[in-house]
Amino acid sequence: MNIRKIKAFIGVNVLRLFIAITFIFLLVFLYVIFAKGGKMISWEFLTQSPRRFMTEGGIYPAIVGTFWLTILSIGFALPLGVLTAIFLTSYAKPAWLVRIVRVAINTLAGVPSIIYGLFGLTVFVQLFKFDVSILSGTLTLGVLAMPMIINASEEAIKSVPRDFREASLALGATERQTILRVILPTALPNILTGTIISIGRVAGETAPILFTAATFYTRLRPTSVFDEVMVLPDHIYALMTEGSHAAKQMPIAYGTAVVLLALVLFVSGVAIIIRYKIRKKRKW
Amino acid sequence: MKTLIIFLFIFLILVSCSTGKVKIKIAGSTTVLPIVQAAAEEYMLKHPDINISIRGGGSSIGILSAINKIIDIGNASRKVSSSELDITKENSQDLIETEIALDAISIIIHPDNTVDELNLDQLQDIYSGKIKNWKELGGPDFKIVVVSRDTPSGSFAVFNEIVLIKERVTSEALMLASNNAVATNISYTPGAIGYVGIGYVNDKLKLLKINGIYPSKRSVKKNKYVLTRKLYMYTSETSKGLAQDFIDFILSERGQQIVEEQGYIRIK
Amino acid sequence: MNKFKENAFKSVTYIASLFTILFLFGIIASIFLEGLPLFNFVKIKDFIFNTAWHPTHDPPDFGILSLIIGSLYVTLGALIIALPLGLGSAIYISEIASPRGREILKPIIELLAGIPSVVYGLFGMTFLSPMMIKVFGIPTGLNVFSASIILGIMVVPIISSLSEDALSTVPKNLREASFALGANKWETIIKVVVPASKSGILSSVMLGFGRAVGETMVILMVAGGAAQIPSNIFQPVRPMPATIAAEMGETVIGSPHFHALFGIAIVLFLITFLSILITEFFINRKKSQ
Numbered sequence: 001m002n003i004r005k006i007k008a009f010i011g012v013n014v015l016r017l018f019i020a021i022t023f024i025f026l027l028v029f030l031y032v033i034f035a036k037g038g039k040m041i042s043w044e045f046l047t048q049s050p051r052r053f054m055t056e057g058g059i060y061p062a063i064v065g066t067f068w069l070t071i072l073s074i075g076f077a078l079p080l081g082v083l084t085a086i087f088l089t090s091y092a093k094p095a096w097l098v099r100i101v102r103v104a105i106n107t108l109a110g111v112p113s114i115i116y117g118l119f120g121l122t123v124f125v126q127l128f129k130f131d132v133s134i135l136s137g138t139l140t141l142g143v144l145a146m147p148m149i150i151n152a153s154e155e156a157i158k159s160v161p162r163d164f165r166e167a168s169l170a171l172g173a174t175e176r177q178t179i180l181r182v183i184l185p186t187a188l189p190n191i192l193t194g195t196i197i198s199i200g201r202v203a204g205e206t207a208p209i210l211f212t213a214a215t216f217y218t219r220l221r222p223t224s225v226f227d228e229v230m231v232l233p234d235h236i237y238a239l240m241t242e243g244s245h246a247a248k249q250m251p252i253a254y255g256t257a258v259v260l261l262a263l264v265l266f267v268s269g270v271a272i273i274i275r276y277k278i279r280k281k282r283k284w
Numbered sequence: 285m286k287t288l289i290i291f292l293f294i295f296l297i298l299v300s301c302s303t304g305k306v307k308i309k310i311a312g313s314t315t316v317l318p319i320v321q322a323a324a325e326e327y328m329l330k331h332p333d334i335n336i337s338i339r340g341g342g343s344s345i346g347i348l349s350a351i352n353k354i355i356d357i358g359n360a361s362r363k364v365s366s367s368e369l370d371i372t373k374e375n376s377q378d379l380i381e382t383e384i385a386l387d388a389i390s391i392i393i394h395p396d397n398t399v400d401e402l403n404l405d406q407l408q409d410i411y412s413g414k415i416k417n418w419k420e421l422g423g424p425d426f427k428i429v430v431v432s433r434d435t436p437s438g439s440f441a442v443f444n445e446i447v448l449i450k451e452r453v454t455s456e457a458l459m460l461a462s463n464n465a466v467a468t469n470i471s472y473t474p475g476a477i478g479y480v481g482i483g484y485v486n487d488k489l490k491l492l493k494i495n496g497i498y499p500s501k502r503s504v505k506k507n508k509y510v511l512t513r514k515l516y517m518y519t520s521e522t523s524k525g526l527a528q529d530f531i532d533f534i535l536s537e538r539g540q541q542i543v544e545e546q547g548y549i550r551i552k
Numbered sequence: 553m554n555k556f557k558e559n560a561f562k563s564v565t566y567i568a569s570l571f572t573i574l575f576l577f578g579i580i581a582s583i584f585l586e587g588l589p590l591f592n593f594v595k596i597k598d599f600i601f602n603t604a605w606h607p608t609h610d611p612p613d614f615g616i617l618s619l620i621i622g623s624l625y626v627t628l629g630a631l632i633i634a635l636p637l638g639l640g641s642a643i644y645i646s647e648i649a650s651p652r653g654r655e656i657l658k659p660i661i662e663l664l665a666g667i668p669s670v671v672y673g674l675f676g677m678t679f680l681s682p683m684m685i686k687v688f689g690i691p692t693g694l695n696v697f698s699a700s701i702i703l704g705i706m707v708v709p710i711i712s713s714l715s716e717d718a719l720s721t722v723p724k725n726l727r728e729a730s731f732a733l734g735a736n737k738w739e740t741i742i743k744v745v746v747p748a749s750k751s752g753i754l755s756s757v758m759l760g761f762g763r764a765v766g767e768t769m770v771i772l773m774v775a776g777g778a779a780q781i782p783s784n785i786f787q788p789v790r791p792m793p794a795t796i797a798a799e800m801g802e803t804v805i806g807s808p809h810f811h812a813l814f815g816i817a818i819v820l821f822l823i824t825f826l827s828i829l830i831t832e833f834f835i836n837r838k839k840s841q
């Protein structure tokens with residue numbers, strides 16, 4: 001054993017230690033959440049509205065609210081995001097426009113979520129007079145999801161080999177036909193998995209919907225996009241801060257956290273597995 | 285492109301399919317929230333065709349949204365301020381104020397603390413940072429952890445007016461966003477002192493006498509407990525009708541029972 | 553006809569990408585239009601350099617220095633925790649783990665990036681904070697330290713996955729040359745691979761900084777909310793995002809306080825924008841190398 005070997009031994013094990021600390025913390029975190037909230041989960045919890053001053057019953061309206069907000073905002077961001085990615089990968093002219101668009105995307109990706117909330121409040125809630133509603137929340141979250149979807153789509157499109165494109169053009173297809181019939185279908189699975197991962201993100205965001213979509217209590221499913229909704233992450237925050245029966249509401253908050261966490265981890269987990277399978281199968 | 289059209293289409297359908305269900309939109313003070321939420325549950329059981337949506341936000345949001353007619357009822361734990369009336373002169377003409385309950389701002393500490401009683405001067409010294417240890421008040425040798433509500437909240441406004449007067453809250457104070465956050469934090473912080481609406485006091489907290497008097501139904505009603513305030517609902521002339529019916533329900537015998545069940549004090 | 557379709561499709565993609573610029577412009581416009589009117593009441597210098605934040609007193613104090621410093625303390629603390637953990641994980645995954653281990657660890661890290669911040673906040677508020685009081689015997693568990701730990705863990709996946717990308721782009725022949733010269737694995741990592749991917753690692757740290765400085769829910773629930781310049785890490789602070797989130801709902805729209813909150817948003821935006829510019833700078837330098 002010389003000094004170099006000892007150094008190497010220590011160094012490698014410090015790295016092991018670092019990764020171990022991260023995982024131990026996360027295991028404790030997950031354990032606490034699931035241990036305190038897991039016992040709340042029941043069919044009733046998932047399918048009923050809150051009852052008896054939010055100390056009993058379930059979180060059904062919040063699940064529905066999160067569902068609509070997430071689906072609609074992705075529905076808004078996906079087409080815009082994919083089209084922008086096509087612009088960046090296939091047309092990309094003039095260069096100055098590309099540069100500005102890239103700066104815009106990177107900046108949007110870095111803007112703090114609370115500022116998205118203020119943006120939604122001033123533009124959608126106040127200026128467009130959508131009030132606190134699904135629509136305001138959807139648009140705010142959609143803008144927030146756009147950079148994620150653009151980046152995922154761009155990578156997916158770039159991973160399509162150049163040969164595909166050239167072969168298609170050589171056969172006499174136009175640029176548009178090549179994009180729509182060759183490149184997009186090939187890239188689609190990767191675009192979708194990237195999108196699904198961003199669904200997980202959007203579903204867990206709280207700050208942007210605090211002033212734009214979330215409500216403390218409503219009993220019914222939303223009937224139009226102008227309704228305000230209960231949302232899972234906000235429900236956790238609201239119970240922890242605005243509820244008045246802490247002893248009974250804390251378990252509900254944890255139960256809601258389990259549902260949200262399971263939802264996010266499950267959805268992104270599935271996407272990651274699908275992407276892995278696609279990569280393995282890929283023959284080019 | 286197709287997807288874009290499809291999604292726009294879905295959007296339009298969703299926008300247009302709003303059914304004829306009647307709605308009452310309520311927002312505002314988090315202190316009033318538990319009363320309104322509990323009342324709304326019962327009200328909706330009686331009137332299945334009505335949906336009530338309740339949002340927090342704070343007294344200012346409640347009052348302003350009611351003035352601007354964005355919502356039907358605005359909850360507030362303080363009276364509308366003159367500056368609010370100034371800003372919205374033309375709209376605020378038909379603002380209707382209803383007192384729905386009484387609340388006592390309750391001073392709470394950790395149950396292990398031996399202090400039982402404070403007077404307003406001591407409270408002022410604690411919150412302005414002049415008294416820093418429980419020892420100075422005859423309690424254990426603990427550093428005092430001052431817990432306050434955020435300065436824009438209705439609770440702070442009342443506390444500020446009665447307790448702090450000209451003093452400013454010490455910058456070391458934990459400023460928390462809501463009643464339950466204060467209550468939760470104090471329940472596990474041995475040196476902490478804080479204030480919450482009386483509905484939020486539970487058995488994990490110790491309630492203090494102020495000027496020798498506990499907040500209770502009697503002391504609040506007889507106006508003997510100093511930190512008493514009224515809780516309000518604001519509506520506008522145009523949003524009357526249904527909203528008024530809901531407020532009438534809260535003012536009814538059953539409604540006032542709900543007020544008491546939630547830990548507040550009836551106004552009638 | 554075909555020509556028309558070509559052009560129509562092309563224009564649609566152009567219009568879509570213009571939306572990104574429009575949205576960014578909308579965000580900037582909304583915070584500046586609502587934030588700048590504040591400076592009719594308060595001097596910029598006082599706004600930035602005064603430490604007293606009493607927005608509802610009469611007369612009010614709109615000094616945000618303690619909020620800025622609160623943000624920086626918590627962010628710095630988060631990075632001190634996240635940098636070794638994130639970079640360590642990245643090096644381990646990219647250089648030491650077996651291919652099988654890499655295939656498992658990488659997606660797990662990616663999965664962690666999606667954990668909602670409000671759940672972390674719940675954990676911090678109800679579990680970590682009471683534990684802090686018991687373990688350290690400190691007066692309050694809502695403080696810089698608690699907030700930094702949780703924020704740090706949230707930033708680990710960002711630093712880890714981006715650094716890992718950077719490490720994996722280091723050409724194989726660099727490593728082989730190092731081995732051929734007699735260096736062992738550890739020496740190769742420290743003296744060759746990490747320096748070669750320096751700019752990528754730095755940009756991951758900058759992105760982690762941006763994420764941490766703008767994170768709202770954890771800070772709101774765990775940092776304690778005291779508008780002071782802390783004298784040690786066990787004191788509560790009131791970072792900028794938490795101030796906005798806590799007070800926006802309660803303030804009178806159009807009042808000086810309302811504009812002051814947007815003023816904070818401007819400062820926050822400028823700080824994150826600066827971190828983005830620095831990141832770009834590192835990435836561009838890497839490209840030119």
